[in-house]
């Protein structure tokens with residue numbers, strides 16, 4: 001991941017300033033690093049002696065997830081699969097199968113714009129573990145990378161004995177980066193439930209999920225950021241009501257190449273970084289995984305198609321579009337019930 005970027009603001013948690021655990025009069029905040037970004041767990045009802053143990057459990061679980069499906073770690077299970085040159089089904093974890101299932105489902109509904117096989121293009125444009133290109137990739141380079149992104153080359157097999165991933169082209173490269181934070185967020189929520197914690201807000205990078213109450217018996221609130229370089233400028237506030245939320249934005253993670261702004265979100269139909277004026281897509285869904293998949297998908301397809309898809313799929317969506325020097329927003333009917341003042 002190029003920069004740590006926070007497109008969502010957890011209200012009342014903005015005072016975070018170091019990686020130590022600390023208590024506030026509004027509960028306990030734990031935080032640390034994972035997947036090239038920061039995790040935060042905000043809990044209301046935890047006993048003091050349990051805190052260090054919980055922090056250890058959280059970090060271990062996130063490290064295991066990272067070692068499973070990171071493409072940045074050469075030793076992760078996913079990196080092994082990507083390097084594997086054969087076509088035999090390879091065993092994968094239940095977590096990875098869950099991400100792939102959801103990614104393929106959203107991929108189908110978007111006609112392939114959300115595409116976890118986009119890895120060769122992501123790497124070509126310098127957003128994977130490889131270095132940024134020194135020049136704009138040419139047509140041939142784009143065409144060869146694009147030829148590896150057809151979802152038909154990947155198969156997920158699941159039965160009572162386990163789950164496997166199979167490829168029929170050796171050089172395909174699966175990239176689960178876009179849904180990893182959402183998955184890890186849901187996974188943290190499950191850990192909280194297992195620990196008997198009922199009032200919590202968990203977040204990994206740009207994905208957040210909360211349950212129960214925050215301080216003073218109030219519901220948790222999360223804010224969508226304005227799409228500017230200024231941190232913590234609030235665009236809108238929501239109450240999640242137990243749902244997951246995720247924002248994808250093209251305004252934080254980019255670099256300049258040959259005078260152009262290169263975004264980390266790739267349009268698989270052109271093989272090039274997106275180049276339209278939808279700058280931020282926020283989705284609220286039952287799970288953070290689902291929200292994290294849809295936000296990227298909507299960002300890829302641009303404002304008008306994103307609106308149509310949100311209406312067709314009854315998604316809770318908040319879009320921010322750049323119009324000249326100004327920004328306009330669009331809110332789907334499902335999103336409106338989450339908005340608060």
Ligand code: ADP
Nearest residue numbers: 113114115116122177178206248249264265266
């Ligand atoms: P954001 O940084 O806006 O939160 P994510 O981190 O969720 O977005 O996802 C960005 C990553 O997703 C990229 O760095 C790349 O690895 C991957 N990616 C880029 N384009 C696509 C796409 N069309 N479909 C699936 N994954 C993509």
Ligand code: MG
Nearest residue numbers: 178292293296
């Ligand atoms: Mg996403």
